[in-house]
Amino acid sequence: MQLKLIDPNSYKTTQWSAGTTTELYILPEGADYASRQFDLRVSSATVDAPESTFTALPGFKRILTPLQEPLRIFHPDRPEEVLLQPYDLHAFFGGERTRSQGQGRDFNVIYRPDWQVEARSLGPEEGQVTLSEPALYLIFSAQAQSVALYPEGQAPESLDFPSLGLAQLEVLPAASPLSLKASQSQLILIQISR
Numbered sequence: 001m002q003l004k005l006i007d008p009n010s011y012k013t014t015q016w017s018a019g020t021t022t023e024l025y026i027l028p029e030g031a032d033y034a035s036r037q038f039d040l041r042v043s044s045a046t047v048d049a050p051e052s053t054f055t056a057l058p059g060f061k062r063i064l065t066p067l068q069e070p071l072r073i074f075h076p077d078r079p080e081e082v083l084l085q086p087y088d089l090h091a092f093f094g095g096e097r098t099r100s101q102g103q104g105r106d107f108n109v110i111y112r113p114d115w116q117v118e119a120r121s122l123g124p125e126e127g128q129v130t131l132s133e134p135a136l137y138l139i140f141s142a143q144a145q146s147v148a149l150y151p152e153g154q155a156p157e158s159l160d161f162p163s164l165g166l167a168q169l170e171v172l173p174a175a176s177p178l179s180l181k182a183s184q185s186q187l188i189l190i191q192i193s194r
Contacts, residue, residue: 002170003149003178008162018052021045021108024166025138036060040111040192042138044164047071047103057094060110063119065089065188067142068104087121087186107140107188115194122187129189132177137169138190139180147187150179 012023023033024042031038036059044067064073066086073082073090076097084090092098094110111117122129128150131137141147141161149157153176159167171178180187 006166018049019046054098060094063109071102074099124182128179130179136192139167140188145184148181152176
């Protein structure tokens with residue numbers, strides 16, 4: 001099992017049509033989002049405009065959640081709109097026409113469809129969550145907080161997340177399970193396999 005906190009100095013912030021986007025993580029390492037030559041990208045964006053149109057990303061899937069304020073999502077090719085409260089996760093195809101109403105900060109995972117990606121939101125009230133399946137996990141915290149780690153058969157540890165903190169955890173085959181628990185605010189846990 002290999003766990004590391006991603007260095008915030010490695011984040012890349014750029015402009016998009018309704019604010020800024022901060023790339024927290026990209027695979028393969030050193031890949032280029034602008035040319036769409038990547039397999040998976042994790043980012044957090046500000047939405048400064050009351051209404052915005054999402055960048056079209058055909059050939060990718062997306063998972064999105066607002067982190068601060070509700071966000072209303074419209075896919076013109078679907079009959080219903082989606083009202084997302086903070087940490088509600090919404091999955092859709094990157095090539096779908098997508099508009100939003102609402103301002104604040106959001107969290108995005110963009111990935112190729114042949115990758116298996118699952119995301120869930122975890123709050124302090126949910127207790128420990130055990131990670132035992134061999135996979136790559138990403139753990140995101142929008143706010144600075146300490147996350148408690150419970151390696152099986154070992155003393156508990158803690159990992160101090162900065163604001164917009166991201167940790168990478170690789171669970172290898174035959175590794176001992178690891179449990180984790182948020183201490184103060186929500187976490188987003190992403191499980192990645194191929």
